[in-house]
Amino acid sequence: MTRQERGATTVEMTLVGIPIIFILISVFEMSRGMWMYHTLSYSVRNGVRTAVVHGINCINTTDVPNNCPKTINDIATAIQQSAVGIDPGLAELTFTPGSAGAAATSCYLATPVGTPPYGALSNCSTFNTLAWPPNDGNGTYNGVGKTVRIDIRTPFASALGMFWPGSKPVNFALMNLGATSTDYVQF
Secondary structure (H helix, E strand, C coil), rough: CCCHHHHHHHHHHHHHHHHHHHHHHHHHHHHHHHHHHHHHHHHHHHHHHHHHCCCEEECCCCCCCCCCCCCCHHHHHHHHHHCCCCCCCCEEEEECCCCCCCCCCCEECCCCCCCCCCCCCCCCHHHHHCCCCCCCCCCCCCCCCEEEEEEEEEEEEEEHHHHCCCCCCCCCCEEEEEEEEECCCCC
């Protein structure tokens, strides 16, 4: 093998290696994004389930303490326990009752560290006395068959942003991932 042939091998490896590394990083980032999305979807589905089985007719007995009705803090805790690997200080929840004209409530799963990237919401634990879904006195919001909807949104920093034109050498792209779950009050 001559010296010129060794140089050609290096150039060929460089021309083939860079796209292969990009493809590997892309596969890892897409997999991580899908994992985060499925984790968000699973956790918010558990939160909605917690809310719908503890509606207006939930039975609270001394034999089977169901803690009826659940509060926003209780539901946020159920979501946080299901959202393993998601930063709770950046995960924003929005609770929407089923009746038209009812106000939605938004909060973070945990106290954000520093300034949140989008808005200054409170921690969900501040809603430890607010029953969810709320009762307007007529059972309109939390009556059997009423809709309960919870949205979750969290930022996703992707390493693929380093390869986008015009980005800085180590600039991770930031986008929001979200999931929504809707169900009807069962009891």
